[in-house]
Each structure stands twice: as C-alpha cells, then as structure tokens.
Amino acid sequence: MVSITDLCSLDKSLELISGESSEVVSTISNTKFFQKNSLLFIGAKKFLTDYLACGDVDGSEVLVVNKKFYDGLESEQQDELKSKARAVLLTGNLPLTMSKVSEPFYKLKYEILNLQVDGRKMGSASIHPSAKIGENVFVGEDVIIEEDVTIMPGVTILPNVKIGKNTVVFPNVTIYPYTEIGESCRIHAGVAIGSDGFGYNYADGVHHKVWHFGGVKIGHHVEIGSNTSIDQGTFTPTLIGDGAKIDNLVQIGHNVELGPGVVLCGQVGMAGSSKVGPFSVFGGKAAIADGVEVGTGVQVAGAAAVTSNWGDGEKLAGYPARPLAEWLRGLAFIRKNSLKK
Structure with missing residues (x-):
C-alpha cells in the first residue's frame, strides 16, 4: 500500500484539498478498468465526465x-x-506527477516476482499434461499453460502469464509478466509482448519515466507476426481483440485497443492509447497517432498517417490521412500544376 503522505513526499507539488493524508491506495487504475482503493488521474473534461458517470x-x-x-x-x-x-x-503538472508517483505501484507488482527461478522448480507453474514444451524454455512462477499449447525452444515466459488452449508460441518469443493470451493463437518468432510503453515526461533536463504495469490481454484466434512488439498498458491493459491478424515488425504502443478482426500489415505503427474499431485494416507502414480513434471497417492505405478521429467505413490515405477520393484529387492537382511551364 502507498499512503497519500508517501505520494506527497514523491511529488512535493501535490496539494491535498480533501481527505486525510494517512489514507492509502494499492494501485493506479481508470474508470474503464476501475480497481478498489486505486489512484485515478483527472486532467481534462473527458476524464471528469467518465469519472462522474462511472x-x-x-x-x-x-x-x-x-x-x-x-x-x-x-x-x-x-x-x-x-x-x-x-x-x-x-x-500543477499532471504528467510529471504521473511519472513521480507511478514507481512505488510498479514495485508493488514487480518486486514480489521471482524472475530467476523456473516455476516448474518452484512448483507454482500450472502446465496441462497435453502441452508440449521445447528445450531451453523458461516458465515463470504462477504461469498457466492450458491444453494442447505448443511452446517452441528458446521461449521466455515470465511470471503471472496465462496461455489459452491450442495456442502455438514459436521460438525466441518473450512474454512479460501479467500477460494473458487467449485460445488458438499463433505467436511467431521473436515477438515481445508486455515490454514497457515508451512513456516519459520531460522536466528540468530529465526525461522522467512513467512506470508501466498494466499488462496485455490478447483475445482468441489472434496471429502475431515475427518481431512484432506489443507494449503493456501504463496502468491498465493493452487490448488485442479476438481474431486480430498482425503482420511482422508491427509496433503496438501502450494501452492500444484493437477491436475484433483488425488487420495490421507489416511495419504498421500504433501510438499509445490509439483505438481501432472491429475489422479495420491498416496497410503496410501506416501509422496512427496517440489517442486517435477510428471506427469499424476503416481502410487505411499503406504509409498513411492517421492523426485525427474517423468514423465507420472510411477509406483513408496520405499524410495527414484524408478520405481516399480527396487525397487522390489533391495528388492530381499537384501533378497537373507542377507540370505547367
């Protein structure tokens, strides 16, 4: 537990205006994944509205x-x-406060983990007898591996991971703590799931780290291509919906939400807290900015950069991404006028 007194000692700019300094909290959450006795951050009208309505x-x-x-x-x-x-x-500086006060909550979740001893030696790992485990695989404490899972050589599964039945994990995959993988998934070689999000807040010549401990939740029938990286959520999970198909070399930032059936082609980049609706498709090297949302069935052309919210069924291209017909007209206009003598 972390007391309000502890929080104020970590960030001396904090001002208590209601409640007692002796009160304690156990984690950080938000209104979507609310946890009892948690710290919540409110910095804008959207978050206030969500809080009051939750x-x-x-x-x-x-x-x-x-x-x-x-x-x-x-x-x-x-x-x-x-x-x-x-x-x-x-x-006075919510992002910096987030950096300063997040570390003790990270330590509450991570310092209790045994990251060195295999859970099979400790007797805490639960592995179904039908699972097939290759050579040189590390299985952390309290890992759950369900029926007919295949784990190939060189895989590292850190503590508190759950892998659903019939899932195949190819060589040299790394799965960080507090990751949940659904049934009948295929995780290809070199994938990293659950590494820290790229979150820093700059002040006084220092990039102050935001400590991530939100984990990752991956649905059923998901396929993830080689050398893709999926960052864990800051304080709540990164979410990959059922049936999502993710190509090689894709970057998925912290707290991204992919709906069911989303397709991401090679080298797509998803910035933190972006949200993609069901059955949308991103072409190769396309990107989406942090916090941006697109609806259901959106098609994003290769190398496009989505920098604002879009509704269902849009076809987007270019930088910044615009409706396809508009973007093509713009290209035609530029070409026509650039050829004039």
Missing part, C-alpha cells in the same frame, strides 16, 4: 486532478468531486 467507482478511490482544470470547474462540480472520492489532490 457506475463502478465506489468511493474508495483517491483523485489526482490538474489544478488549472479544477480551478475552472463550477463550485458544484468541485464539491461533487470532494464528496464522491475518498481524497482529492491537486497538481
């Missing part, structure tokens, strides 16, 4: 709110926050 929050949460945003709220909303949450803290 039926899962139970008053055990402690809020860290951007001071400028809080000061701009009506007094009734300020009172509602203070009455709803167990405690409220204000900060």
Whole structure:
C-alpha cells in the first residue's frame, strides 16, 4: 500500500484539498478498468465526465486532478468531486506527477516476482499434461499453460502469464509478466509482448519515466507476426481483440485497443492509447497517432498517417490521412500544376 503522505513526499507539488493524508491506495487504475482503493488521474473534461458517470467507482478511490482544470470547474462540480472520492489532490503538472508517483505501484507488482527461478522448480507453474514444451524454455512462477499449447525452444515466459488452449508460441518469443493470451493463437518468432510503453515526461533536463504495469490481454484466434512488439498498458491493459491478424515488425504502443478482426500489415505503427474499431485494416507502414480513434471497417492505405478521429467505413490515405477520393484529387492537382511551364 502507498499512503497519500508517501505520494506527497514523491511529488512535493501535490496539494491535498480533501481527505486525510494517512489514507492509502494499492494501485493506479481508470474508470474503464476501475480497481478498489486505486489512484485515478483527472486532467481534462473527458476524464471528469467518465469519472462522474462511472457506475463502478465506489468511493474508495483517491483523485489526482490538474489544478488549472479544477480551478475552472463550477463550485458544484468541485464539491461533487470532494464528496464522491475518498481524497482529492491537486497538481500543477499532471504528467510529471504521473511519472513521480507511478514507481512505488510498479514495485508493488514487480518486486514480489521471482524472475530467476523456473516455476516448474518452484512448483507454482500450472502446465496441462497435453502441452508440449521445447528445450531451453523458461516458465515463470504462477504461469498457466492450458491444453494442447505448443511452446517452441528458446521461449521466455515470465511470471503471472496465462496461455489459452491450442495456442502455438514459436521460438525466441518473450512474454512479460501479467500477460494473458487467449485460445488458438499463433505467436511467431521473436515477438515481445508486455515490454514497457515508451512513456516519459520531460522536466528540468530529465526525461522522467512513467512506470508501466498494466499488462496485455490478447483475445482468441489472434496471429502475431515475427518481431512484432506489443507494449503493456501504463496502468491498465493493452487490448488485442479476438481474431486480430498482425503482420511482422508491427509496433503496438501502450494501452492500444484493437477491436475484433483488425488487420495490421507489416511495419504498421500504433501510438499509445490509439483505438481501432472491429475489422479495420491498416496497410503496410501506416501509422496512427496517440489517442486517435477510428471506427469499424476503416481502410487505411499503406504509409498513411492517421492523426485525427474517423468514423465507420472510411477509406483513408496520405499524410495527414484524408478520405481516399480527396487525397487522390489533391495528388492530381499537384501533378497537373507542377507540370505547367
């Protein structure tokens, strides 16, 4: 557990405006994956709206709110926050506070893990008798491997991983702690699942790390190509939906959400917290910016860069990505005028 006093010692800019400094929290979460006794960050209207509308929050949460945003709220909303949450803290720099206070929660989840001794020696790994495990495979403590799973040589499965039945994991795959892989998946050679997201906040000449411990959840019938990297979520999981097909050399950032049946071709880059709706397709080397969302059945042309939200069924191309017909007209216009003497 981490007390509010501990948090304030880590970030001396924190100001407690409601609740007691002796209150403790056990993790960091959000309204989508709310956990009891957790720390929640609110820095914009969207997050405030989500918090006030969330039926899962139970008053055990402690809020860290951007001071400028809080000061701009009506007094009734300020009172509602203070009455709803167990405690409220204000900060002048929410991203930097996130960096400063996330490390102790990371340590709570990771320092208890035994990363050196195979779970089969410890007696804590659960491996179904029908599973096939190759040579030079490390299976961490509390790993669960279900029926008819195949693990090929050189795979590293760190603690608290679950692999669903009929899944095949090819050589030299690395699976970090707190990863869940569904049934009938195929994970090709060299894939890394659950590494830290690329999250830093710059201040005073230092890139301050945001400590990631959200894990990864992969659905059923997912195929992941060689040397793809899927980062774990910051405080809540990165999500890969059922039936997603991911090519080689794809980068999937922290807290990305891929809907069912999404197809990502080679060298696609998905920035953190981007969201792709069911059965959308990204062509080779296409990219999506952080926090951007696209709807169901969207088609993104190769090498396009999606920098804003788009609805269902759009066909996009170019940089920044625009509807295909518009982009083609623009190309034609540029070509026509560039050829004039």
